[in-house]
Amino acid sequence: xxxxxxxKLPPPVFNDEKHHIRLYQGDxxxxxxxxxxSSVDLIFADPPYFLSNGGITCHAGRMVSVNKGDWxxxxxxxxNHEFNRAWxxxxxxxLKPNGSLWVSGTAHVIHSVxxxxxxxxxxxxxxxxxxxxxxxxxxxxxxxxHATETIIWAARDKKSRHTFNYKLMKETNRGKQMKSVxxxxxxxxxxxxxxxxxxxxxxxxxxxxxxxSSHQGDLVLDPFSGSGxxxxxxxxxxxxxxxxxxxxxxxxxxxxxxxxxxVRVELSLTTIHFSLxxxxxxxxRSDRASECSGRLLRRAPFATQSHTQSPGMSTQLQLVxxxxxxxxxxxxxxxxxxxxxAATLDDALQQFRNSGHSPNDALFIIKTETxxxxx
Numbered sequence: 618x619x620x621x622x623x624x625k626l627p628p629p630v631f632n633d634e635k636h637h638i639r640l641y642q643g644d645x646x647x648x649x650x651x652x653x654x655s656s657v658d659l660i661f662a663d664p665p666y667f668l669s670n671g672g673i674t675c676h677a678g679r680m681v682s683v684n685k686g687d688w689x690x691x692x693x694x695x696x697n698h699e700f701n702r703a704w705x706x707x708x709x710x711x712l713k714p715n716g717s718l719w720v721s722g723t724a725h726v727i728h729s730v731x732x733x734x735x736x737x738x739x740x741x742x743x744x745x746x747x748x749x750x751x752x753x754x755x756x757x758x759x760x761x762x763h764a765t766e767t768i769i770w771a772a773r774d775k776k777s778r779h780t781f782n783y784k785l786m787k788e789t790n791r792g793k794q795m796k797s798v799x800x801x802x803x804x805x806x807x808x809x810x811x812x813x814x815x816x817x818x819x820x821x822x823x824x825x826x827x828x829x830s831s832h833q834g835d836l837v838l839d840p841f842s843g844s845g846x847x848x849x850x851x852x853x854x855x856x857x858x859x860x861x862x863x864x865x866x867x868x869x870x871x872x873x874x875x876x877x878x879x880v881r882v883e884l885s886l887t888t889i890h891f892s893l894x895x896x897x898x899x900x901x902r903s904d905r906a907s908e909c910s911g912r913l914l915r916r917a918p919f920a921t922q923s924h925t926q927s928p929g930m931s932t933q934l935q936l937v938x939x940x941x942x943x944x945x946x947x948x949x950x951x952x953x954x955x956x957x958x959a960a961t962l963d964d965a966l967q968q969f970r971n972s973g974h975s976p977n978d979a980l981f982i983i984k985t986e987t988x989x990x991x992x
Contacts, residue, residue, distance in 0.1 A: 625651065626641060626648065626651045626652065627641065627643065627648075627651075629641050630642050630865075630868050630872070631868075631871075631872055631875070633875070633879070633951075635951050636852055636857075636879070637836075637857035637858070638848055638851065638852055638857070638858050638860075638875060639858070639859050639860070640842070640845070640848065640860045640862070640868055640871060640872065641859070641860070641861050641862070642862060642863070642865060642868055643861065643863065644863060645704060645707075645840040645841060645861045645863070646703060646704055646707060648840075648861045649704065649707035649708065649710075649711060649840060649861070650707060652711045652838075652859075653711065654710055654711060655710075655711065655712065655713050655714065655716075656711055656713070656836065657711045657712055657713065657716060657836050657837070657838045657859075658712075658713055658716050658780075658831055658832075658835035658836050658837065659716060659717060659718075659719075659780075659827065659830055659831040659835060659836075659837045659838070659856075660708050660711075660712065660716070660717075660718045660719070660837070660838045660839070660840070661718075661719045661720075661721075661823065661826060661827075661837065661838075661839050661847050662704070662708065662718065662719070662720045662721075662839065662840050662841055663720075663721050663722075663816060663818060663839075663841050663843060664701065664704065664720065664722065664726065664730070664840075664841055665726070665841070666722055666723050666725050666726045666816070667692075667697050667725050667726055694729075697726070697729060698729045698732070698733065701726070701729050701730050701733045702733045702736065702737065704840060705718075705720075705730070705733050705734060705737055705739075706737055707840075708838075708840065709737055709738075709739065709773055709774075711838070712773040713773070714773060714774075714776070714777060715772070715773070715777050715778045715779055715780065716772070716773050716777070716779075717742065717770060717771060717772045717773065717777070717779045717780065717830050718739070718770075718771050718772075718773070719768055719769070719770050719771075719826050719830070720734075720768065720769050720771075721747070721766055721767070721768045721818065722766065722767060722768075722769075723763070723766055723767070724767075727766075727767045727769065730769060731744075731769055734769065734771050738774050738775065739771040739772065739773065739774065740771060740772040740773070740774060740775050740777055740779075741769065741770075741771050742770045742771055742772055742779065743769075743770045743797050744767055744768070744769050744770070744797065745767065745768040745769075745770065745797050745798075745799055746765050746766075746767060746797060746798045746799070747765060747766045747767070747768055747799050747801060747822065748764060748765050748798060748799065748800040748801075749764055749765065749766075749801075749802070749803055750800060750802060752764040768826075770830070779830065780830050780831055780832065780835075781829065781830060782828060782829055782830070782832075785828060785829070786828075786829050789825075789828075799822070799825070801819055801821050801822050801825075802819060802821070803819055804817045804818070804819045804820070804846075805819070808820055808846075811870055811873040811874055811877070812844070812870045812873070813844065813870075814843040814844035814867055814870070816843060817843060817844045817846060818843075818846050819846070820846055820849060820850055820853075823846050823847050823849075823850035824850045824853060824854055826850075827850050827851060827854050827856055828854060831856060833854070833855040833856065834855070834856065834857065835856050835857065836856070836857045836858070836859065837851045837856045837857065837858045837859075838858070838859045838860075838861075839858070839859075839860050839861065840861050841861070841862070842860035842861055842862040842867070842868075842871060843862065843867055843871075844867055844870050844871060844874065845860055845862075845867070845868075845870065845871025845872075845874050845875060847860060848860040848871060848875060849871075849874050849875060849878060852875060852878055852879075853878065876980065876981055879951070879980075879981075934990035934991065935990060935991045936988060936989070936990055936991075937989050937990065937991045938987070938988070938989040939986075939987070939988050939989075940958060940986070940987045941958065941959065941960065941984065941985070941986050941987075942956060942957065942958050942959070942984070942985050942987070943956070943957055943959055943962065943965035943969075943982055943983070943984050943985075944956045944982065944983040944984075944985065945965075945969055945974070945978070945979040945982055946979060946980050946981050946982070946983065947978060947979065947980065948977065948978060948979060948980040951980075954974070954978065954979070955969050955972060955974060955979075957969070962982070962984070965982070
């Protein structure tokens, strides 16, 4: 009797083995089919809302198109619903018996999602109303201003004993039971400094979802990763993550956001040892010797004629040491694998190669500049 070889995912676009964050490029339905059954603890999905219909909306005080791309165009109610059933069924297959699923959406899609969940046998747990403070105005003045999105939380099936960190949510809500109405700001400016996705969710929203319904070390999956907020929230809350995304552009954005966070997590400072006595000979530090010591200072071999004066300070500062270093962080070993003093990045890269390293050995490079001033 022969056994079939296990189906494997294609090589990830990014794989952080230390923090267990993996990014894959491709169609979500195809990639979900390659994942093992009952292998994921939690799924957050932000599927297409089918909103790109040629309409307009208001953004930052300007009239803009609602069109986000071909992926967001409606194919009609029947086709849209069949798409929702297909990806929800694929997610249900890979959820662990006690795993759960969160899906966000507006009225354009969320009712289809909820009905498909009922058809597939999910156990509906909550519908969260995410309230957005200061939403954009409704330009037609023929509807109420759209200020909410609905997020459905469901367990894999009727027998599931889903995770809910009730005490943590109560503590987060100042000792009161947390309600199903959440007021959370849309993504702030700092969350979009590397770029933005048209349906980007705030990090605070994903962190609350992960903290509420999973544990540290659990595997979280996002089948429509977009700008990578779910993966970033998983990294920050110490969960493992798999992110699936069709667009290389948004995968590149995700990678920038994650590596920026990894720098913050992994960067450690090297202790700089130096003597507080800047001169090898003993110096009389009395007032009577101040003139003499001033002459010694001017003759010191490391002293320069340039000086910097800080705003609000009357004392001139003398630059006594300046150094530029480049620190190479390993792709596999998330630590400094090479450090060198160099004038430019090109010089540092050349020395990195001369040391026997391949350019692919480094995931990113940190440049540090040190200046020591004598008051």
